Every structure is written in structure tokens, then in C-alpha cells.
Amino acid sequence: MEKEYLIGVDLGGTKIEAGLVDLNGKVVKKIVMPTEASKGKAQVIQNIVFCVNKLRKDTILGVGVGIPGPTDFRRGVAMNPPNLPGWKEVPLKKILEEKLHLNVAVENDAKCFALAEYKCGYEKKVQNLVGITVGTGIGSGIIINGKLYRGSADSAGEIGHMKIVDDGAKCGCGNSGCLEQYASGRAIERMFFEMTKKKLSTEEIAELSKTNAKARKAIETAAMYLGRGLANVAVTLSPEIIVVDGGVAKIKNFVSMAEKEALNHMKILPRKVPIIHSKTEDAGILGAASIVF
């Protein structure tokens, strides 16, 4: 008998991770390949099509794609993902549906992550959850009463762009002092450079922090700012839990340092909001698959 599956595609700036997902929310087959973003839009789309065709089996109910940037879910358009050069208002849903002859949905990857955490992350179901991805930039998805909150113009969750520092560093969004400029990987690199005049990657700074006080200081400062930002989210929404993932979240103790700072600023709440590092495997794939319905 034919079985029914979904396909989830986590489109990143450097790699595409795609998975065949059964209706119990289990990734039964997975494929990873380079995005080849520098070769342009057509190549990236061809790579997505290749992944989906490799995974196709029995009945595919639909394909969900997580986009690393602002996305118009209703129209199925990737607006301008900063890590995909040459992408501007790409109608990805329409393009993929024509190539694949399957039902396709596209959504911002941080919103996909929050959905995956909500649907697959916890045995004890929660109804209100915020998922934050801290990598090169900062994204988030907000689940309220069991539903993804999209806000007007689908643009809720831009937590990375709350103002956190007066007269602070300029941000790509056009403002200055945004959380993303103080708590992301790019922020760690900038703060380390300001102290040492050395250009290192976030991974290199994380490694160096085991023995170097300035590297440690850059990471601790970022964690402190993230904690303050997340405290603002916690006192505004009072979710049951805030889950953090992304490259920066993997730095040892980063999430626990952020939580420690955040808890200091939640005094008004009768129940403090725990901030934890995600334990969900393949959250990107599961989240993308879950937007199909």
C-alpha cells in the first residue's frame, strides 16, 4: 500500500538539508548538499528540485521550504534573503510547483524552527512558545495558543531588530543599536575586532575563548544582550518556554548565560520563563515540512 509523506527543505546560505517526513513527524530519509548560492538563483532552485526528486516516494502530500530571510507566506514569495545573492522577491512557491507538480509552501526559517519545536520538541505539549535562531543574524517565530503568530504583513517576530543600545552599531535594516548587532555571530566578531583589531570567525573566537579573556568577553557580552532581549520577549508574551538554536547557541554555556541575565529582568512575572537550547534533531526539516498544511 502507498504511504503518505511530506518533504521538508531547509534552505541555508551554505547548505540545503532536505528530508522525507512521515505523518508521525519522523524524518525517514535525509539528503544534504551545498546550496551553491554564489552560482545564482537558477542553480539554487535546481538544487532544491534535485533534492526533492531524490526523496520522492509513494504519495507526497506537499513540500515545505524554510527560507533564510523575510518571506511572504501567503503569496509564496522569498523577499530578499541576505545570504542568497541575486534573490529579490522570488515567487518560489510558483516556480517549484511548476517544476515538481507538487503542492509547495514557503516560510521564513525561524518561523519553521518555532513550529518544529512546538510540534515535535516536547513530550509535554506547550501552547505558547518562542523559538529564536541565533547565527549570523537573529530570527524568531512566535507560537500563541498553538498557532504561529504572523502579525500584520506576515512580519511578526523580528526580535533581532528591537532597539537595545542607544547610538549603537548600524544595522542592515536601516536602524542602529538593534539586538542583532549585539547578540549575533556577526556581533561577536565585531566586538572582538574592536578589542583586538583581529578579524576572526565566530567559531574561531569561541575556540579561543577557552584561553583568551577578550574572546570570552565578546561572547559573554553577546549572551548578556541576548538575555536582555529575551527578557523583553518573556515579559511581553509570557510564553511557557523560549527555545534557542543556531550556530551561536551551540557555543558552550551561551544559552545558559543568556538565561541567567534574562531571569534578572523577569521579576514582574509570577512564573519565570525558562530559556533552553533546542534538543530537536532536524528541526529545520521538520519545521519546513509542517508548514504544508
Ligand SMILES: [Zn+2]
Ligand atoms: Zn536592525
